[in-house]
Amino acid sequence: MASGTESGVTERRGIPGAAFVQDVQSYLNHSGLDLNSALAFLQERLQQYRVVEMKLLAQQRDLQEKIPDIEKCLDIVATLQAKKGSGEALIADFEVSEGIYSRARIEESDSVCLWLGANVMLEYSCEEATTLLKKNLENAKASLEVLVADLQFLRDQVTITQVTIARVYNWDVHQRKFRQAASPKES
């Protein structure tokens, strides 16, 4: 992380970084903004960050649901494979409709069908299915990690912006007090 007056990364995957303000006076001079415009700009930035945060949180929830689903699929394929040598069929009760269950007899088989989405289902051998599901699981977990890092970066920028808003505001309050004290009272 570079040190100096403007520290931190400038942006990450489309999320603009919040510039750290070393000194409020020079920040206002440098940007050429008066107090209200500066505050308005910072508030707008904060809003934009919130919007992106909502989007990322939704993506995170989706991934967090997807991962256990893939793990369940792996479980079933493993169970079917384990049953293969035994010569017995697997008997399972499954949900036909809400509240209604029926019994199924799953004979030994070397293959399973995987739902790939978009109304497509493909038949795979048990080994291929396991490989594919494991790869999907890894991808999902990796995506989740990246997403979590993005959220952390975003929240840091939100915190920096909030602190900057408070400091700019305080600086203004301080300036006003200063000016009031310096100017002579008119009688």
Place this chain on the structure above:
Amino acid sequence: MQQAGTSGSEMEVTWEDQQNINKFGRLNNRLHELHDEIKVAKETCENLEDASNELILTDEEIVRFQIGEVFAHVPKDEVEERIENMKEETSKNLEKLEEEKESVVAQMAELKKILYGKFKDSINLEED
């Protein structure tokens, strides 16, 4: 949610201070997530305990055990073994989460000391 709010007189905020504040925010978020995760892990532990108790009481030889979305007919011994494994995995996970929570709480206490030390009343690090 805890907010690092600064109010009051003009105060120097260095990049290091900002990084401390950011870190505190991150830790606080992680703490909330950990609370939820620990709650879920404890519930799972309880459910597994109940399941294994039920298993001891039943006199059926074949038990319907949920695998994925279906209930497979599995011999009682195998179910016992599976539940034992699941219980161990869940309690290991719970232990890991509790450890992480302790570490997070300790780090947050450290940061509170540093930040309150420098900013005193100008900063608020408490839960609303």
